[in-house]
Amino acid sequence: MKGKQNTKDIILQTATRLFQRQGYNGTGLNQIIEESGAPKGSIYYHFPNGKEEIAIEAISMMRKLVLEGAEKDLSGKSSAAEAFEYYLDNVAAIFDARECIDGLSIGLIASETAFTHERLRYSCEMVFKDFQTLYAGILMQYGFKRESAEEIGITIAAMIEGACILSITYQNGNPIRRIAKQLSLLLKMNQE
Amino acid sequence: MKGKQNTKDIILQTATRLFQRQGYNGTGLNQIIEESGAPKGSIYYHFPNGKEEIAIEAISMMRKLVLEGAEKDLSGKSSAAEAFEYYLDNVAAIFDARECIDGLSIGLIASETAFTHERLRYSCEMVFKDFQTLYAGILMQYGFKRESAEEIGITIAAMIEGACILSITYQNGNPIRRIAKQLSLLLKMNQE
């Protein structure tokens, strides 16, 4: 509604970035406050339920960033294969830059919390399902049948998530580019 | 060499399990000691460099477990597609059981430490490359050309890693089974 960057938004943006890079357990509230420059006394005012509440909203923000980026890149191409090639090329470039990987993957926070923080696990599960739904919907736009699109949607989600981990570890976007090529083949083959 | 379970091995096995479930930052030395039942004063005797040293050896153990399991399941089938279908079916069953996911994935510890613990990141990078090499080698056993095998090897590593994250989050092995089907198609298509 209002364009102004209020304290809550600043905290949330910083937390989102740190959670993505260091994970939930690796990020302290102190660090979030320090790096955001937000008033130290304000964190429990804006997030009465503490760290877990911040994480839930951060996951929601990651979801938004991924969905927006993907939707934009995946639309208006001449085929599903071309759409995902274009999208993943952009994702790979982000890993090459190595600065900011905001909104790229929730895999870290998902696997960290799956056994230990049920509410966070559930949030991540819902986001992954949104990713699958997005990919399936895109495939249907390019002519895939619903059943086939849903089947491949989860595969695309897994491939991208896994390739993000490899790219983070290798410190470059090459793994993304490699799976992009194979995904393209897969899509051309499945295209009816 | 000796079959006896010494204290160091007990600590290492417990640490490996905990790191896989909770990550590096989510696992404390106290918890490792408590759950292993190892003598509390012995941890810095066996691992003078502390937590990071334990993690490096734990990563090495995860590597061993994955490679052994994969190598066994992937050998002696009649095609690459059949081999990976068999292997991934076994992996999926482990996630259904939800008890022990030892030696299933190093993605969590890799992405947790990529930006913050260079030595651990490097260890994980080497392990991922071993995975790729294993998969490529298996594909060559089933008649793939070297170049093609290496190209697909990294894709398989990414798919499995990503599907493991989805399966951990969803608390069942279905994502693994889904990618197994698509991987099978991909292999049949690439097979010369």
Add this chain to the structure above:
DNA sequence: GTCTATAGATAGATAGAC
């Protein structure tokens, strides 16, 4: 809405006895 101060717990790590 923001501040300081601090509680209360736990972290990783070290020293020195045995």
Add this chain to the structure above:
DNA sequence: GTCTATCTATCTATAGAC
């Protein structure tokens, strides 16, 4: 090889002034 005791740092969270 193992033990206890302890140090220091950090963490999440709360209380209460402004």
